Amino acid sequence: MWFDQNLFCIKFKPTFRNKYLIFRRFIQHFFMENNRICQLFNIQKPIIQAGMIWCSGWELASAVSNAGGLGLIGSGSMYPDVLRTHIQKCKQATSKPFGVNVPLLYPNIEEHIKIIIEEGVKIVFTSAGNPKTWTAHLKQHGITVVHVVSGVKFAVKCQEAGVDAIVAEGFEAGGHNGREETTTLVLIPQVRKAVALPLIAAGGIGTGSQMAAAFALGADAVQVGSRFVATPESSAHQNFKDAVINTKEGDTQLTLKQLTPVRLIKNKFFSEVDAAEKKGATVEELTQLLGRARAKKGMFEGDLNEGELEIGQISSAIKEIKPAAEVVNEIYNDFKLTIQALQKLSS
Amino acid sequence: MWFDQNLFCIKFKPTFRNKYLIFRRFIQHFFMENNRICQLFNIQKPIIQAGMIWCSGWELASAVSNAGGLGLIGSGSMYPDVLRTHIQKCKQATSKPFGVNVPLLYPNIEEHIKIIIEEGVKIVFTSAGNPKTWTAHLKQHGITVVHVVSGVKFAVKCQEAGVDAIVAEGFEAGGHNGREETTTLVLIPQVRKAVALPLIAAGGIGTGSQMAAAFALGADAVQVGSRFVATPESSAHQNFKDAVINTKEGDTQLTLKQLTPVRLIKNKFFSEVDAAEKKGATVEELTQLLGRARAKKGMFEGDLNEGELEIGQISSAIKEIKPAAEVVNEIYNDFKLTIQALQKLSS
Structure with missing residues (x-):
């Protein structure tokens, strides 16, 4: 036999069923070890x-x-x-x-x-x-x-x-x-x-x-x-974490496609961006509206109105x-x- | 034994392995019969x-x-x-x-x-x-x-x-x-x-x-x-079928969200709708642009420029x-x- 019966600290008879079960366990263990990402990292x-x-x-x-x-x-x-x-x-x-x-x-x-x-x-x-x-x-x-x-x-x-x-x-x-x-x-x-x-x-x-x-x-x-x-x-910020767990279906949307597309929770800041885009704002106008540190203001400082709140659709x-x-x-x-x-x- | 050994027109010994294989086949057959949608229809x-x-x-x-x-x-x-x-x-x-x-x-x-x-x-x-x-x-x-x-x-x-x-x-x-x-x-x-x-x-x-x-x-x-x-x-129309199999990544987009959202191949008609939406067109303006029979013109009559070509993202x-x-x-x-x-x- 190609494996040690005592390896698993259980006694078993070498029936087909037991051999099959242990072989399966080997294969499974072997697989995750062979998962290419698990191996790579x-x-x-x-x-x-x-x-x-x-x-x-x-x-x-x-x-x-x-x-x-x-x-x-x-x-x-x-x-x-x-x-x-x-x-x-x-x-x-x-x-x-x-x-x-x-x-x-x-x-x-x-x-x-x-x-x-x-x-x-x-x-x-x-x-x-x-x-x-x-x-x-x-x-x-x-x-x-x-x-x-x-x-x-x-x-x-x-x-x-x-x-x-x-x-x-x-x-x-x-x-x-x-x-x-x-x-x-x-x-x-x-x-x-x-x-x-x-x-x-x-x-x-x-x-x-x-x-x-x-x-x-x-x-x-x-x-x-x-x-x-x-x-x-x-x-x-705790405010942002709370906002994430309170997000409901349809509460996020991909926006800022003219700059760098990003998915945001629909708050006051999002509405301003959306309104500007609907009115045909240029890249320059959008960049100015975005301003500086909007993401920090929203996600790190917890300003849920004026901040940019980036999150995926699964937040709902x-x-x-x-x-x-x-x-x-x-x-x-x-x-x-x-x-x-x-x-x-x-x- | 609870099943007829000749049922499958093969001879087998009643070993654990053979019992397991036949039991598995039964379970699988049973499952699809128990799939709720297969049953319903x-x-x-x-x-x-x-x-x-x-x-x-x-x-x-x-x-x-x-x-x-x-x-x-x-x-x-x-x-x-x-x-x-x-x-x-x-x-x-x-x-x-x-x-x-x-x-x-x-x-x-x-x-x-x-x-x-x-x-x-x-x-x-x-x-x-x-x-x-x-x-x-x-x-x-x-x-x-x-x-x-x-x-x-x-x-x-x-x-x-x-x-x-x-x-x-x-x-x-x-x-x-x-x-x-x-x-x-x-x-x-x-x-x-x-x-x-x-x-x-x-x-x-x-x-x-x-x-x-x-x-x-x-x-x-x-x-x-x-x-x-x-x-x-x-x-x-054959033209539309050919357009579908020639669609590449990013060639469709969800549009007409103010009317009834629909995913279209990006053709001349799409570009007109998209430009109107980017300029902030009203629902009335979009309805007029859509006009009558655009879907028929595109998908049934094969006009790939003036017609509306509805298709899913997997077309690519x-x-x-x-x-x-x-x-x-x-x-x-x-x-x-x-x-x-x-x-x-x-x-």
């Missing part, structure tokens, strides 16, 4: 916490990594010295892998990259820019690079740029969506078909059943944003604030239960 | 072909029903006598169940309902209106009633109205979408949670992997529209015209293969 659960401005600092990232997923520090809202502090605190808070999300269009990008390399960060997710600009440089420093896209043609560009994996993000997502408005359900199978790289689905995913749906579409992992905003570890399904580890485990367990329930359907 | 495969204006007459509906799904005649583009002819021809072309889709806001609605009852149609899908208006009347005549919704609050209204099942249709869909822009991935789990009725997912579904995703989200069946437009049996993934029966079988087989592949992930 050396994590246990293929659940990535999205790097989000004003919401995901070291506390959230380390909590998710400690729970077996991959936490990301969102550097887009951080000054360089703030980013360095968050990376250092994250290293103290977890011995597990974590990463940093870097929106490539942000002003301090060169300094950010320098700090990331100096601090020995091993995983970087880039977004909102051309993957060719920084991928080679980061990889020369032994960093695993993932780029976020919203369409098939950008996914192909990522492959050419030599990234290690792709996040494909649908229309449902909270921030910096594609102008094509392709939803996750339509996007993932087409990206899966076009590129061979490990694929992380994002947008509209906050539960285990949605994670199972993403895997059915061909994803190797999921990236979850909004659901992690409503955790004690998120650095979002989030009903309570709960610890990040609980969110990771709940999504992962429901994912497995959903797949087990689906087994009854195949023949 | 007395069909073999939980795949509904959407009733679409100008595209789904008796030829398409009967072909889908003959393949084991449920075909629907789209009455929204038919004069009453044309509808009667289509129902009569469909009855001749198939002995299997089929239905009629009735958009409740169309002008000839009373006459349509009268004909449907007179012709003995057993299944009616209502859409674009209040489910309370006609459900009781139809059910008094022994008709199974399904209503199409785009949000949770409408799903709850359907339950109150006494419908037999619900179609929940996401932002991705081709026609008469909700103003909330809720996508199928976000919509289905919330509707599933809110109502106990059998649930059919629609919008963004054209392959077996998308069908499996819908089932993961809690659907009992899927409604597929766009994929059936590109079949020989569809009554769409449709690459060839193939028989409706082949579409049904391909979706169903890929659905089963996807679920079998997912089994490896559960533990």
